[in-house]
Amino acid sequence: MRFYVNIDHVATVRQARRTDEPDPVRAAVLAELGGCDGITVHLREDRRHISDRDVRLLMETARTGINLELATAPDILGLACELAPMQATLVPERREEVTTEGGLALGSAEVRTAMRDALGRLADAGVRTSLFIDPDEDAIEASAELGADAVELHTGEYALADMEGRPAQLDRLVSAARAGRAAGLAVHAGHGLTYENVVPVAAVGEIEELNIGHSIVSRAVLVGLERAVREMKEIIRRAPGMMSAEGWLPPIGF
Numbered sequence: 001m002r003f004y005v006n007i008d009h010v011a012t013v014r015q016a017r018r019t020d021e022p023d024p025v026r027a028a029v030l031a032e033l034g035g036c037d038g039i040t041v042h043l044r045e046d047r048r049h050i051s052d053r054d055v056r057l058l059m060e061t062a063r064t065g066i067n068l069e070l071a072t073a074p075d076i077l078g079l080a081c082e083l084a085p086m087q088a089t090l091v092p093e094r095r096e097e098v099t100t101e102g103g104l105a106l107g108s109a110e111v112r113t114a115m116r117d118a119l120g121r122l123a124d125a126g127v128r129t130s131l132f133i134d135p136d137e138d139a140i141e142a143s144a145e146l147g148a149d150a151v152e153l154h155t156g157e158y159a160l161a162d163m164e165g166r167p168a169q170l171d172r173l174v175s176a177a178r179a180g181r182a183a184g185l186a187v188h189a190g191h192g193l194t195y196e197n198v199v200p201v202a203a204v205g206e207i208e209e210l211n212i213g214h215s216i217v218s219r220a221v222l223v224g225l226e227r228a229v230r231e232m233k234e235i236i237r238r239a240p241g242m243m244s245a246e247g248w249l250p251p252i253g254f
């Protein structure tokens, strides 16, 4: 099982102040040191978190592979073909949504045409392709027909289901994963996976890659906050001794 860390929400915190911290490029290094197999970023049309600069730098600095999530906006598709990350996952995108709300609507001829074109261009650029779909057989069939290398099964409904509804949503994922493998597709999964709900999905043998973001960034804020406060407290405590006639130096080691 490959484990990809989605670092979009590190950039969300940065964009809350439109400053330069926290830098998702630095976060990617730490995620890799933590043992992830790849870094996932979603370059959205409205650039609400990840920026073109982030993707360009990640392409140069990541030691693992980059999975670039994108819709079919011409400039973003063009950038994906230019940079040729290891993998591109095509997703639906609506400006007003808080996060990707559902899989691609492959029942629509218009969406299928856009996907066929995007998949062809990405494949010509040497990029492995994946389609983000709801865990349904129709979507699997359409993805295989379109010639994607992989599908990413949307785990959002599984994640949102209550304890009573969860087994049915898990069955749905398992059936879709089996159908995907039978159709010759690699099967990935992601969205809404947390420390509490990941186990049954990670145990599905047909799923070979998980993409997890929000829950990891959320946990990082909490497990890192105590240390961050201690470090600021220490700087404030030492501040009088750090001043001199020439001014002051930023503390080393923080």
Ligand code: PXP
Pocket (backbone or CB within 6 Å): 006, 008, 042, 069, 089, 091, 099, 100, 132, 152, 189, 190, 191, 192, 193, 211, 212, 213, 214, 215
């Ligand atoms: N997979 C896809 C296609 C996504 O769009 C997202 C969210 O950007 C994820 C996985 C990760 O979801 P989460 O942040 O809820 O773990």
